[in-house]
Amino acid sequence: MKKKFFVLSIILNLIFVLPVFTKNKSDSFLKKALWWQLVDEKQKIIQCELCPRECILQPNQSGYCTARINKDGTLYTLTYNKPVSLAVDPIEKKPVFHMLPGTKSFSLATAGCNLRCIHCQNWEISQRPPQTIQSYNFTAEQIVKMAKESGARSISYTYTEPVIFYEYMLDIAKLAKKEGLKNVMVTSGYINTPPLEELVKYIDVFRVDLKGFSEEFYKKLALGKLQPVLETLKFVKQRNSFVEIINLIIPTLNDNPDEIKKLCLWVKENLGDETPIFFSRFYPMHKLTNLPPTPVATLEQAHKIAKDIGLKYVYIGNVPGHPYENTFCPKCNNIVIGRIGYSITQNNLKNGKCKFCGYKIVGIWE
Ligand code: SF4
Structure with a gap:
């Protein structure tokens, strides 16, 4: 049995997202x-x-x-025990930058989604009903066992929207916590508060996609609403869970500096100035192929807006090698965690503090 899981772990390490097949389709x-x-x-x-x-x-x-x-x-x-994608990713790929840098995260998804983003990068699995995609059949116990054997330090619920595989995620997360693994939910935050209240006990990091800052944008791009996402963010923060935010900037649709400023002000006022935020580069995808990739200058402008407002940890995503992939100490401005793409180039944290000036860097460290 052990050999079987070892072989599987190797395969998972080699393949980015592995679609797999079983014959389990019955009720x-x-x-x-x-x-x-x-x-x-x-x-x-x-x-x-x-x-x-x-x-x-x-x-x-x-x-x-x-x-x-x-x-x-x-x-x-329809998704319990039925992941359609499994992989062992760098935690930097989620992206999550303030938890165990340089470690692996065992990542999984099932099919389906409660949003309809026209630019979804995983639409082949998120926009298809679970019955139409062949899947693995892995119990929560097996997932946690595979995660441990892969050397991962965390499990990430990701690629599609984990809210829709809530029961599966919850059972895995409970077990993972017992086994000393962290849990990371990569989510759009489109969930009601009572189920979130149960989940928040087990999730260490909520990496939330804040897609824009207007109801109009949410309606047009995702057929969803902004307000429930803001409620999720506030609730998670109140419960002292760690939050990292990503905002994918799409040319002409949500790149207005005033809207970015409003978003940053909301984050500062409601989640605090230590909340990490990523401005990520859009590439044409799914049904949104008529727009160009986001100019890097637009992302740098968003970065400046966030910094000027006083957010301390601001990143640029999807631009490998950009200096704003690094974590800078808010006090002395030295690089505390250096990155190129998903690789860590330097780690100057000492007991969770900047080794140059002793400033406490927010996050979940060793
Ligand atoms: S309300 Fe329930 S069934 Fe409807 S989209 Fe949300 S999770 Fe799915």
Whole structure:
């Protein structure tokens, strides 16, 4: 058994995202979902309460995310134990820069999503119903075992929207925590507060995609709403979980300096000036192919806006080799963690502090 997992770990290390195949497609693999209620007992109509869409589902109807189904008046998740992508990634790839730099993160996704981003980079798995994609069949125990054997220090729920595989993520995260692994949720934050309240006990880092700062943008680009994402961010912060934010800047759609300024001010006022924020470069993708990649100058302008406002840890993403991939000490301005792409080039942290001036750098360190 051990040999089998060792071989699998090697494969996972070699392949970026591995689509895999099993024959498990029958209802016998359904698991009863959490967070729903029967709103009409006679007609067996359900309301899902997991995310802000709060879908009303007739019998045999799936939710907007395609990952939950009403079967005879009971809501089931279609993604439990069914990852479609597994990989061992550098934690820098999430990107998460303030937790265990230079370590590996065992990463997984199931199919489906509760948003419809027209620029989604993983649309082949996020925008397809779970029943239409062949998957692994791995229990939470097996995932944690593989993660440990791969040498990863954390498990990342990523690539698609982990909210839609909530039950699977929760069970893995509970076990992972017991085994000394960290949990990282790479999310758009589109989740209701009660389920989040349960999850927040187990997730060490929420890497939240704050896509823009207007309801109009969220509606147009993701068919979602901004306000629930802001509520998620505030809630997670109140519970003292660590948050890192990414804002993908798309030319002409969300690159207005005034909007970026508003976003940064909101982050500072609601999450604090020590919240790491990434301005990431857009590349044409999925249904959004008529726009060019974001000019680096636009990202640098956003970086300046954030720094001028007083945010302490501001990064530029998707531009390998850019100086703003580094973590600079907010006090002495020396590089405390140097990076090129996903590689760590220097680590000048000592007990979580800048080794040059002793300033405490926010994060989860050794
Ligand atoms: S999780 Fe899925 S089924 Fe539930 S409310 Fe959200 S989109 Fe609808």
